[in-house]
Amino acid sequence: MNFDDTPQEAAFRASARAWIAANAPVELADELGRVPSGRFQLKNRDVVQVSCAWQKKKADAGWACLHWPKDYGGRGALPIERVIWQQEEGVFGRLGAIFAVGQGMCGPTLMTYATEEQKRGLLPKIASGEEIWCQLFSEPWGGSDLAGLRTRAERDGKSWIVNGQKIWTSGAQHAEYGILITRTDPAVPKHQGLTMFFLNMKSPGIEIRPIKQISGQSDFNEVYFTDVRIPDSQRLGAVGNGWNVSLTTLMNERMSIGATVATGFPELFALCCEIETEEGLAVDDPAVRSRLATWAARASGLTHTTYRAISALSRGERPGPENSIGKLVGGTMLQEIAAFAMDLRGAAGQLTDPEHPLGGQFPSMLFRAPAVRIAGGTDEILRNIIAERVLGLPGDIRVDKGVPFNKIPTKGR
Structure with a gap:
């Protein structure tokens, strides 16, 4: 297998590298290199303003959402060009965390179910970072059972009236818009009575x-x-078909999380090459090297699984259940690596001050890991998806299957 760039790919890489060198906020490179995965804060700058400015600059030059069609704010780029851009953007790509929900989850859902007028009006602003979006799915009473949601939408002429509560909504405090899944018919089985909308936050x-x-x-x-x-014109998909609409969002969410989660392996490897143990450098310890080899193999597998998913998207395919693998492996790996790195450092591993030479990075990763393992589906849900929909194993027993939602016994309902 040849991983060298073709002449066309090399030209694209050179163009991307030159533009980034001339336009990226290089004064933030060191700080961005130290921040943990996911959303973060900058020491002396408003991270939302910095992120929006960088995203707008990329969009104006044609470097935002490369794989999206040009009419929707993208570039119509090839899958390999998207990979090359991510490689070259490096630490500056972390400024895109606040747009991950809009560009990785809401955008693909709008492309599939919104009207052409809505796509042309909404998607370019998502691509440019002018509008931040959130995803209103999880609820306090549902746990991992998204189809058990209770937020209800009732028809009122050409509008819908929504009442209820969502929880764990990432970035809602910054969002201009969101996609919202609601229950519109409680008298049918839970997966059949759902409807999706988008709304102004x-x-x-x-x-x-x-x-x-x-x-x-x-x-x-x-x-x-x-x-x-919410106007009925902002409904995505047919009334009662919200579950199928949500699958587009969820599959893209799992692919997006799995593709972007920072596992911490490069940082751990660098630490092992620097830190001294009683026997010498940590990287020279056979037990440490064995752990590093295991994580290196997993990291390589995650990278190439992501490339395969990107290639599938380029063929117009919807992300499938196999994308649950990346999120499942990546989230677990992040937690394991962070805990191992803190153990290697001993008492210094507990330091959380990012300004300290030994502090901040790995504790922050450890704090972030549980959220990665829950967001977009818990480990248990993902294992069921992989078992049933990838490996073809028998499904779990579901006692509420086919039962109208309002007939399902639930304490406190």
């Missing part, structure tokens, strides 16, 4: 409450809906 009746995380940040939010009115 500044609509009357929406209340957003940030959730404080163990890291001290508030990336997630509770969102309350009280008589929120």
Whole structure:
């Protein structure tokens, strides 16, 4: 297998590299290289403003959402060009975290189900970072059972009235728009009575409450809906077909998370080449080398699984259940690597101050890991998906299958 660039790919890489060198916020390179995966804060800059400025600059020059059609704000690029761009953007790609939901999950859903007028009006602003989007799916009572949601939408002429609550909504406090899945018919089985919409997050009746995380940040939010009115024109897909619409979002979400999760392996390898143990450098310890080899193999597998998924997207295919593999492996790997690195450092591994030479990075990764393993489907859900839909194994017993939602016994309903 030849991984060398073709002449065309080399020319594309040179063009991307030159543009990044001339336009990237290089003064932030060192700080971005130290921040953990996921959303983060900058020491002396507003990360939202910096991220929006970088995304807008990329869009104006034709480097945003490369794989999207040109009419929707992209470049119509080849899959390999998308990979090359990600390689060259490097640490500056972390400034795209705040747009991950909009570009990786909401955008593909809009491309599939929105009207052409809506696509042309909404997608270019998502690509350019002018509008941040969120995904309103999870609920406090549902756990991992998305189809068990209770937020309801009731028809009122040419509009719908929404009441209920969502939770763990990433970036809702910054979002201008969101996609929302609701229950519109409780008298049919739970997967059949759902309908999807998109809505303006500044609509009357929406209340957003940030959730404080163990890291001290508030990336997630509770969102309350009280008589929120949504025009029927903002419905995505048919009434009652929301579950099928949501699958487009969920498959793209799992692919997006699996493709972008920073496993921490490069940082761990660098640490092992620097840190001294009682026997010498950590990397010279056979036990450490064995762990590194295992994680190196997994990291390589994740990389090439992502490339395969990108190639499938280029053929117009919807991300399939096999993309659950990347998120399942990546999230677990992040947690294992962070814990191992902290153990290697001993007492210094507990330091959380990013300004300290030994502090901050791996504890932040460890704090982030549980969220990665839950967002977009828990490990248990993903294992079921892989077992049933990839390997063809018998499905779990589901006692509520075919039962109308309002007839399912639930304590407290």
